Amino acid sequence: xxxxxxxxxxxxxxxxxxxxxxxxxxxxxxxxxxxxxxxxxxxxxxxxxxxxxxxxxxxxxxxxxxxxxxxxxxxxxxxxxxxxxxxxxxxxxxxxxxxxxxxxxxxxxxxxxxxxxxxxxxxxxxxxxxxxxxxxxxxxxxxxxxxxxxxxxxxxxxxxxxxxxxxxxxxxxxxxxxxxxxxx
Numbered sequence: 001x002x003x004x005x006x007x008x009x010x011x012x013x014x015x016x017x018x019x020x021x022x023x024x025x026x027x028x029x030x031x032x033x034x035x036x037x038x039x040x041x042x043x044x045x046x047x048x049x050x051x052x053x054x055x056x057x058x059x060x061x062x063x064x065x066x067x068x069x070x071x072x073x074x075x076x077x078x079x080x081x082x083x084x085x086x087x088x089x090x091x092x093x094x095x096x097x098x099x100x101x102x103x104x105x106x107x108x109x110x111x112x113x114x115x116x117x118x119x120x121x122x123x124x125x126x127x128x129x130x131x132x133x134x135x136x137x138x139x140x141x142x143x144x145x146x147x148x149x150x151x152x153x154x155x156x157x158x159x160x161x162x163x164x165x166x167x168x169x170x171x172x173x174x175x176x177x178x179x180x181x182x183x184x
Contacts, residue, residue, distance in 0.1 A: 038076040039089065040068070040150070040179040044157065045096065045172060052167040062157040062175070063115075067150050072181070082183045086150055088123040088141035091177035093159075095135045098171050102133045106164035110139060110175070112149045113156050120158050121146065124177065139177075146179070 044062045052058050073080060093108060095101075107127050111120025123146060124139035149155045159175060 035182060036184075037083075037180055037182040038072060038078065040072050040086070040181055041176075042178070043174060043176050045174050046159065048161070048167055048171040048173050050167055050169045050171075052161075052163060054163045054165060058161045058163065060159045060161070062159065064154050065157060066154050067152065069150065078181075078183055083147060083181050084184055085145045085182045086147040087143075087145060087180050087182065089178045089180040090141060091124040091139040091175065093137040093139060094174050094176070096172040096174050098169060099135075100168055100171060101135055102129065102137050103131055104163050104165040104167055105129055105133075105137065105161055107162040108137060108139060109160040110177070111158040111160070112146055113158060114149055114152065115154075115156065121149070147181075150179070 042065060044065060046060045046062055048058075048060075069080065072078075091110060093102070106129055108125065108129070109122055110124040112123050113120040121144050122142045123144065124141055126137055126139045129137060157175070157177075
């Protein structure tokens with residue numbers, strides 16, 4: 001028989017138990033929350049025109065978004081001095097009223113910037129968007145700490161689209177995004 005020489009040793013069984021336990025610990029540690037803090041939720045609409053080509057990166061600037069920091073702080077009972085970091089948390093790009101899929105979009109990058117500093121910092125992205133994405137694109141958060149952009153009264157967002165096909169029609173599009181303000 002093929003399995004005559006196969007033996008489960010106590011050492012091999014112990015290693016398998018250890019590897020399984022380690023895997024479970026890694027999975028559950030990745031699911032921990034962000035600690036004390038609060039979410040800062042925003043929503044902005046913009047229009048994607050029909051007939052945009054595939055050779056350019058198409059940029060949409062959403063200017064003058066109020067930070068609403070006073071409202072967020074009063075709702076949570078936090079003090080501005082208690083905020084240790086503000087991080088990108090989640091975002092979604094969706095088509096509002098048309099029955100069209102995002103099949104024509106290949107990549108999305110979202111940056112935050114201020115009126116004083118036009119150089120944006122990437123806060124959300126999605127590369128290699130699948131062809132069957134549907135009417136909404138879930139974006140992945142980037143890692144920068146962005147509290148410096150949210151200390152004033154307003155901030156700006158830049159949405160960059162790289163297309164794989166010509167945009168089929170005029171599309172009213174919504175960007176829902178959320179930051180997490182970490183407290184001491």
